Amino acid sequence: MPSSLVADAVASRLDDFLRRTRVDSARFGADAALFLDAAEQTLRGGKRLRARFCHAGWAAVARDGNTDATEPDALWSLCAALEIFQSAALVHDDLIDNSDTRRGRAAAHRALEQRHRAAGWTGDAEAFGRSSAVLLGDLLIAWSDDLLEEALVAHPQATAVRAEYARMRRDVTVGQMLDITEESAWSVSPPSQLLERALRVASLKSARYSVEEPLALGALLAGADAGQLTALRDFGHPVGMAFQMRDDVLGVFGDPAVTGKPAGDDLREGKRTALIALVREQLPDADRDRLDSRLGDPELSPAEVESLQALIRRTSALERIEGMITDYTRQAEAALRSPGLDPAAVEDLRSLALAAVTRAA
Amino acid sequence: MPSSLVADAVASRLDDFLRRTRVDSARFGADAALFLDAAEQTLRGGKRLRARFCHAGWAAVARDGNTDATEPDALWSLCAALEIFQSAALVHDDLIDNSDTRRGRAAAHRALEQRHRAAGWTGDAEAFGRSSAVLLGDLLIAWSDDLLEEALVAHPQATAVRAEYARMRRDVTVGQMLDITEESAWSVSPPSQLLERALRVASLKSARYSVEEPLALGALLAGADAGQLTALRDFGHPVGMAFQMRDDVLGVFGDPAVTGKPAGDDLREGKRTALIALVREQLPDADRDRLDSRLGDPELSPAEVESLQALIRRTSALERIEGMITDYTRQAEAALRSPGLDPAAVEDLRSLALAAVTRAA
Numbered sequence: 077m078p079s080s081l082v083a084d085a086v087a088s089r090l091d092d093f094l095r096r097t098r099v100d101s102a103r104f105g106a107d108a109a110l111f112l113d114a115a116e117q118t119l120r121g122g123k124r125l126r127a128r129f130c131h132a133g134w135a136a137v138a139r140d141g142n143t144d145a146t147e148p149d150a151l152w153s154l155c156a157a158l159e160i161f162q163s164a165a166l167v168h169d170d171l172i173d174n175s176d177t178r179r180g181r182a183a184a185h186r187a188l189e190q191r192h193r194a195a196g197w198t199g200d201a202e203a204f205g206r207s208s209a210v211l212l213g214d215l216l217i218a219w220s221d222d223l224l225e226e227a228l229v230a231h232p233q234a235t236a237v238r239a240e241y242a243r244m245r246r247d248v249t250v251g252q253m254l255d256i257t258e259e260s261a262w263s264v265s266p267p268s269q270l271l272e273r274a275l276r277v278a279s280l281k282s283a284r285y286s287v288e289e290p291l292a293l294g295a296l297l298a299g300a301d302a303g304q305l306t307a308l309r310d311f312g313h314p315v316g317m318a319f320q321m322r323d324d325v326l327g328v329f330g331d332p333a334v335t336g337k338p339a340g341d342d343l344r345e346g347k348r349t350a351l352i353a354l355v356r357e358q359l360p361d362a363d364r365d366r367l368d369s370r371l372g373d374p375e376l377s378p379a380e381v382e383s384l385q386a387l388i389r390r391t392s393a394l395e396r397i398e399g400m401i402t403d404y405t406r407q408a409e410a411a412l413r414s415p416g417l418d419p420a421a422v423e424d425l426r427s428l429a430l431a432a433v434t435r436a437a
Numbered sequence: 438m439p440s441s442l443v444a445d446a447v448a449s450r451l452d453d454f455l456r457r458t459r460v461d462s463a464r465f466g467a468d469a470a471l472f473l474d475a476a477e478q479t480l481r482g483g484k485r486l487r488a489r490f491c492h493a494g495w496a497a498v499a500r501d502g503n504t505d506a507t508e509p510d511a512l513w514s515l516c517a518a519l520e521i522f523q524s525a526a527l528v529h530d531d532l533i534d535n536s537d538t539r540r541g542r543a544a545a546h547r548a549l550e551q552r553h554r555a556a557g558w559t560g561d562a563e564a565f566g567r568s569s570a571v572l573l574g575d576l577l578i579a580w581s582d583d584l585l586e587e588a589l590v591a592h593p594q595a596t597a598v599r600a601e602y603a604r605m606r607r608d609v610t611v612g613q614m615l616d617i618t619e620e621s622a623w624s625v626s627p628p629s630q631l632l633e634r635a636l637r638v639a640s641l642k643s644a645r646y647s648v649e650e651p652l653a654l655g656a657l658l659a660g661a662d663a664g665q666l667t668a669l670r671d672f673g674h675p676v677g678m679a680f681q682m683r684d685d686v687l688g689v690f691g692d693p694a695v696t697g698k699p700a701g702d703d704l705r706e707g708k709r710t711a712l713i714a715l716v717r718e719q720l721p722d723a724d725r726d727r728l729d730s731r732l733g734d735p736e737l738s739p740a741e742v743e744s745l746q747a748l749i750r751r752t753s754a755l756e757r758i759e760g761m762i763t764d765y766t767r768q769a770e771a772a773l774r775s776p777g778l779d780p781a782a783v784e785d786l787r788s789l790a791l792a793a794v795t796r797a798a
Contacts, residue, residue: 104611105637107618111611168575172568197621199733204621207533210571211614214529217578218606225599238586245579250465250472253572257468260558260565276466372560 082131082155083124085147089156090119093223114188114212115219118163121179125432126162126290127155129312132428133294136421137304143420153227154237154297157220158290164216165248171209172256173345180336185209227297236296244289251280258348259372270353275317278350282323283316287432307414310407311425318404318433321397324349326436328388334437340381346372350400354393363387405433443492443516444485446508450517451480454584475549475573476580479524482540486793487523487651488516490673493785494655498665500779514588515598515658518581519651525577526609532570533617534706541697546570588658597657605650612641619709620733631714636678639711643684644677648793668775671768672786679765679794682758685710687797689749695798701742707733711761715754724748766794 094116101108131151138145169175170183177183182190189205197204224241228234255277262270291312295305326335327342328351335341342349352371356364370376370384388394408429412422455477462469492512499506530536531544538544543551550566558565585602589595616638623631652673656666687696688703689712696702703710713732717725731737731745749755769790773783 101611104615104641105634107615107622108611110618111614168571172571192621195622196625198624199621204617207617208614210529210533210574211610211617213571214574214578215607215610215614217575218603218610221582221606222603225603229596235590242579242583242586245582246576249572249576249579250462250469253472253569253576254465254468256565256568256572257471260553260560261468261556263559264557273466280465 082128085152086124086127086155086159089152089223090159093156093160093219094119097219110188110191111208111212111215114184114191114208115163115216117181117187118167118178118184118212118216119160120181122159122162124155124159125286126158128428129287129290130155130158130294132421132424133291133300133308133312134298135294136308136417136425137295137298137300139418139421140304140416141418143418148297150227150231151294151297153223154293157223157227157241158293160216160223161220161245164213164220165252167209167213167216169252171206171213172252183209184212188212231297233297233299237293240289240293240296244285244293247280247289248285251277251285255281255348259346262348263368267356270348270356271350274348274350274353277348278317278320279313282320283313285316287316287319288312301416303414304416307411307417310411310414311429312408314404314407314411315429315432318401318408318429321350321401321404322433322435324351325394325397329385329394331436336437339378340376340385343371343381343384344374344376351388351393351397354396355388355391358391358393359387363390401433405429443489446513447485447488447516447520450513450584451520454517454521454580455480458580471549471552472569472573472576475545475552475569476524476577478542478548479528479539479545479573479577480521481542483520483523485516485520486647487519489789490648490651491516491519491655493782493789494652494661494669494673495659496655497669497778497782497786498656498659498661500782501665501777502779504779504781509658511588511592512655512658514584515654518584518588518602519654521577521584522581522606525574525581526613528570528574528577530613532567532574533613544570545573549573592658594658594660598654601650601654601657605646605654608641608650609646612638612646616642616709620707623709624729628717631709631717632711635709635711635714638709639678639681640674643681644674646677648677648680649673662777664775665777668772668778671772671775672790673769675765675768675772676790676793679762679769679790682711682762682765683794683796685712686755686758690746690755692797697798700739701737701746704732704742704745705735705737712749712754712758715757716749716752719752719754720748724751762794766790 094112098112101112131147134147134151166178167184170178171185175183176186181187185205185208188208189201192201192204224238228237231237254273258273258277265273288309291308292305295308300308324342327347327349328340330337330339332339338344356367359367367384367387370380376384409426412425455473459473462473492508495508495512527539528545531539532546536544537547542548546566546569549569550562553562553565585599589598592598615634619634619638626634649670652669653666656669661669685703688708688710689701691698691700693700699705717728720728728745728748731741737745770787773786
């Protein structure tokens, strides 16, 4: 199925949900509309990656031996729930990372700050933006559960899907916690552990949350058996790892004209990726100290970014990461050879995987 | 049932959940233990108000005509889920309100900040505390859902209980949003609307979230019929309103030796309560300007607090609030005369209500 059709179906389900929520929220008065507007903004755009994997997981199972199966209503509610949860995660992430923009618009805390100023309210507009973004994320989490329940009420696979969804929420939250901890704790961690720690965060936040668990959710909704589920997980996890490794490379070497982010964005943010862990292992002491002292400085000049890029290129870290991406992609490909998955859906999975690991943005 | 027994049963269910979560989280490595410790700290102490109302709602229905009914396992999981959700709300509230302490200990964001310093990590400890508290609240919300699912899996009342729980989450989050909005927006709102706006926040955050919805959840778990549910809601909402009005009075006039909070704490925080709305309606312009200019100043001196207290006493607002508390209490009492509720449980509800509205702390 073309991914734009998935994106359209999810957008339509989200619109429908927002329409009903606005009617239901009228009793809260006019101020509540401000938050509904902000919530709606966070749901616009995005690659709908999780919805697409969820749909693909459903199709791989539901269309096995029944190639004409059409998507049930519950699938679109589940896909929409995943995308609302992702919006919640992004609202809280942007707050944590002090990111001013998201998907080409003001990040939620900045948008709410602007609403405070525009309304001529009293008090600290920036503090209001940050506080209300905490709550906006909480509201989006609640909405995500509401849509999940719409999908699952009286559904025969409800218990299995709920358990997987709960696991997904814990994994991404713990992954994000370990990620921000790593940005503080790396300097007192044994250098030999840094790669392992970076890979653990990548597994939780990317491989499981963004790929494996959406795939498994779609498959479980379709009533996957143990063999189908294992094959999809064995495909999804390495795809997600390769996706994250590609992200790490683009975060340092990506073309700003294509990524839409400043060159070397990850260097300014001080992200402790697998790439950086490998670089640190190989650098002589003086160069490592230089890297450590510059990484995470939001004021890095373009020349300093270029100099750090050159430092990284002097190691073999980039080749090793590309090698890991190749290995992960092979693992994923091997998992697709498992029987019991619909061949057309397998082709879709293959192109989703290819797009994820070879992308330039 | 003595409320200490409810508190003990909930504490034991929480301990059991935490024990299992620690085993399950071992795969996340040692850093994850930091967050588990912080989460565990937030679950200690507290009045367990929501668990007590949930238990009372269950008892009023389950023991009607069956006075020996013992609490099912699902009830304790539901009560524990409510208390974990309350911890999540407090973690985010304390962050939003910049509160340094909670239940006599460091607030979660301050405790996490201290862990950062103690570990000798790099970077901004205060920012780490604030960021990780956002995620800690998210993790506690996820745990709350996990315990809810433990209560409801294969339970005949699962759909009704889930819908009420979802409503509760939306109500308290929207209520909290409107509350922080009011602290900014009151100056541009028509003065005639301030009481209505304060009462709406009290209804969402206190009457519904803290009393009516926990009662309804317990009753629904016991399979309440429409009449029983209406009676309990008609009791719970005014009790919660009276509870909040008492809180507003204590926030301005409470005895620090009894409340454990500084005198006039709500004045320093600038809370826009029903009491303050009534005061503003009655003050002459000059006095109202003085109130407006001092309210919300965290540096208010004890003498300034006393002067504002005297200003408030010169109006009839305090008498009107006490009158509202009496009216709410009578409404609640009348709802208890409805048939179909277990008489012993009704006695428990009466004492819970009395304790809530006559308390001094």
